[in-house]
Amino acid sequence: MSALTRRGVLAAGFACAAFGGARAAGAAPSAAALARPFAPPRPAGELTYKTGDGVPGTLSEHRGRVLLVTLWAPWCLPCRREMPEIARLAGRVAAEGLALEILPISFDWRGAAGVRRFYAEEGIEGLPVLLGEGENLAAVFGLENLPSSVVVDAGGAAVALVAGEARWDDAASFDWLAALARG
Template identity: 40%
Template sequence: MKLSRRHTLLGLAASMASPAFADKGAVGDPLPFAADLAQTVENGPSALALKIKDEDKQPVDIANWLGSWTLLSFWAPWCKQCRNEMPSIARMNRQLDHERVRLLPLAFDWRGPYFVRKFLDEINVTDLPVYMGDGENLDATLGLSRLPTTAILDPEGVLRFTIAGEAIWDDEKTLTWLNSLEI
């Protein structure tokens, strides 16, 4: 079957609207899917010693997330790659099976939660909570320091997977993988 020019152009336009062609800059390859970047962590450390504060600067106990898989998304408003992937993370969060997998976006910004919320509002991501992390505590507890990085904790709070670098989070492969993690 020979495709008309119109069908060819429509197909090209549809493929370029895919998340795989998300803006990575003027040049470069398309961003990878988060599931393709996942690295298994053998004998991972417990995350229960992480220091977290909520938007009101009140301590939050990560034990509140026990019982389901937890995606700890480490990011900062001043980090270009973090800024780029936050809309994809927000779209992913809307499609997660929250009884099985929950997102805890953990921001690192010396200016505090007000500026983090302001940034999220600017990019029209209004449905994610603001949690603040402590970089030294993150490194000491999980041995992680690169942004963006997502640590995936099992239902007991143990680090099982890491995903380092900018990625697409709302693709079918990543969503299927995350929503199929065994509790």
């Protein structure tokens, strides 16, 4: 591992620890309250990922649907707290029949096995195993911090960003995403 890569991993670990301390003092704020618009909206179609089976994909393949793209890693403490809430949100979205697709893209050196292990430990079901690359994330969204979530409209443009740990299974977040999905 090069010094730069080691530094990046250490910095990410310290950042996750810092955000983790904030959560210990109280519940994370609602995603709806943390959401900020991308101004102007930016094209999101070039963000690439691989499925847990190694099949490549891009966000442009999901054009026509509103997306919640959650960017996370199993080693990130705030991400670990957020993902069960994302899974509950996904269940509610499916139960309500909303035109909203949730894509949790993981950035983990352990690959699909690390994501599957985390899902099993947390009892998470119904979320896909998707893997991303940091360079592509920075190029498309200009993001380098986890967790971050991006809302992509049906036309393929990133329209909102939730940076940092958020609460996703509360009424305000669901209502906000439902309104976006209904257009």
